Amino acid sequence: MDRMKRTYLAALLLAHLTLAGARPELPAAGFDALFPAYLMIPGSANRMLVIGGEGADATANRAIRELSFLRATSSASWRVRGELAVGRREPEIAVFPGTTVVAIVGGLSSQGSALDSIETFDYATGARSQLAAKLPAPLVHHQVLPCGTGPRVLVIGGDDGNGEVASLTVVELDTGSPEHSTVAALRNAAGHTVRLKTARTFASAAALDDDDGNLLVAGGETRRGVVLSDGELIEVTSACVARDVRVTLPFPERRTRGALAASITTFAPPGRHATQFEAIYYAGWNGKALALASFVYDVETNAWYAGASLPPDLGRMRPARATNDAVIAIAGGDIGTLRGPAVSANTWALYFPDDGGEWQPGSEPNTMRHARLGNALAFLDGTLITVLGKDTGAALPFAGLDTPE
Numbered sequence: 001m002d003r004m005k006r007t008y009l010a011a012l013l014l015a016h017l018t019l020a021g022a023r024p025e026l027p028a029a030g031f032d033a034l035f036p037a038y039l040m041i042p043g044s045a046n047r048m049l050v051i052g053g054e055g056a057d058a059t060a061n062r063a064i065r066e067l068s069f070l071r072a073t074s075s076a077s078w079r080v081r082g083e084l085a086v087g088r089r090e091p092e093i094a095v096f097p098g099t100t101v102v103a104i105v106g107g108l109s110s111q112g113s114a115l116d117s118i119e120t121f122d123y124a125t126g127a128r129s130q131l132a133a134k135l136p137a138p139l140v141h142h143q144v145l146p147c148g149t150g151p152r153v154l155v156i157g158g159d160d161g162n163g164e165v166a167s168l169t170v171v172e173l174d175t176g177s178p179e180h181s182t183v184a185a186l187r188n189a190a191g192h193t194v195r196l197k198t199a200r201t202f203a204s205a206a207a208l209d210d211d212d213g214n215l216l217v218a219g220g221e222t223r224r225g226v227v228l229s230d231g232e233l234i235e236v237t238s239a240c241v242a243r244d245v246r247v248t249l250p251f252p253e254r255r256t257r258g259a260l261a262a263s264i265t266t267f268a269p270p271g272r273h274a275t276q277f278e279a280i281y282y283a284g285w286n287g288k289a290l291a292l293a294s295f296v297y298d299v300e301t302n303a304w305y306a307g308a309s310l311p312p313d314l315g316r317m318r319p320a321r322a323t324n325d326a327v328i329a330i331a332g333g334d335i336g337t338l339r340g341p342a343v344s345a346n347t348w349a350l351y352f353p354d355d356g357g358e359w360q361p362g363s364e365p366n367t368m369r370h371a372r373l374g375n376a377l378a379f380l381d382g383t384l385i386t387v388l389g390k391d392t393g394a395a396l397p398f399a400g401l402d403t404p405e
Helices: 003-013 015-021
Strands: 037-040 047-051 063-070 075-083 092-095 101-105 118-122 128-130 143-146 152-156 168-172 182-185 204-207 214-218 231-236 242-247 259-267 275-282 293-298 303-309 320-324 327-331 345-352 358-361 367-372 376-380 383-387
Touching: 037 092, 037 376, 047 101, 047 376, 063 376, 063 383, 092 143, 101 152, 143 204, 152 214, 152 231, 204 259, 214 275, 259 320, 259 327, 275 303, 275 327, 303 358, 320 383, 327 376, 327 383
Parallel strands: 320 376
Antiparallel strands: 037 047, 047 063, 063 075, 092 101, 101 118, 118 128, 143 152, 152 168, 168 182, 204 214, 214 231, 231 242, 259 275, 275 293, 293 303, 320 327, 327 345, 345 358, 345 367, 376 383
């Protein structure tokens, strides 16, 4: 795809919102949420779940809400799907493979302490359960991925309130009685506990295959502020039994608080033949500044290579992100420093993996109505929609941000 077609696609994603020179006002959610968990409902092109987050009064949100959008009419609607048993700031979620059930894991309480509890939510029936079993330790800033082909998810790393951890924990869903689902350490075929080689928090993770058997973890940091420079490939069986955990070759530079996505990009790095890369790590902090360079990952060599760079001034930490087929979008995020106060971004960008990969700044419009940090983002009915989060530069940081744009 040439540059003209890329630009056309970028404009098309928001074309209906710019007709007559104005974007329509969509309905407000009626609640505030900083860093909620969110996901596109599998099998649906226009529905997104939003779970938990931090409210305007700094309390942990219990909301489970659904946002739907129809492109043809530029209309959106919110639906109350339930309430969490425990309010959760910054929870992590994943769908148990082969089911319509979401695992909702850890996060922070209203008091700021990490949580060890797990809940489930069935987006098909609306049923919610709280597991009797707990995580081995409270966790925040961890990752959760589907693990194998059965109803299991893997909880990866994070911060237990005292520091970064290397734990790998399997949550196995009891489909008939979710509250009796089991929680246990990841083990290998010999029954030995398997852990990450390096304890890490604020890492990113993604499954690289449809069977969720190759789980890639990338970057992260320690609580003391050491930014990490590698990743780990967790290989599991269909039953989520560990085959191996391999440390990747180092990044071209250190990285934390970025994002990792499974994405096929083919190009020839300097001195090498054309290679198909299976994942891309982008944005984040490189130990000194906001990072622009992206890294692409090759499973065969277990190595990272420099990929396309974000345009100047579009670096950010913890960006909200979404995918639509092969296109990756980011919007909002933190443009401050690792140890300084967070600063909300009002820009967005798109990544096209063809022809070696390229990032393009958002256009038509090139900025959002509100700067946003900790927002939700999704392609709903082919249209890029963002909502919620916090505007750190506003007198009322949450005002208006529950209205999608």
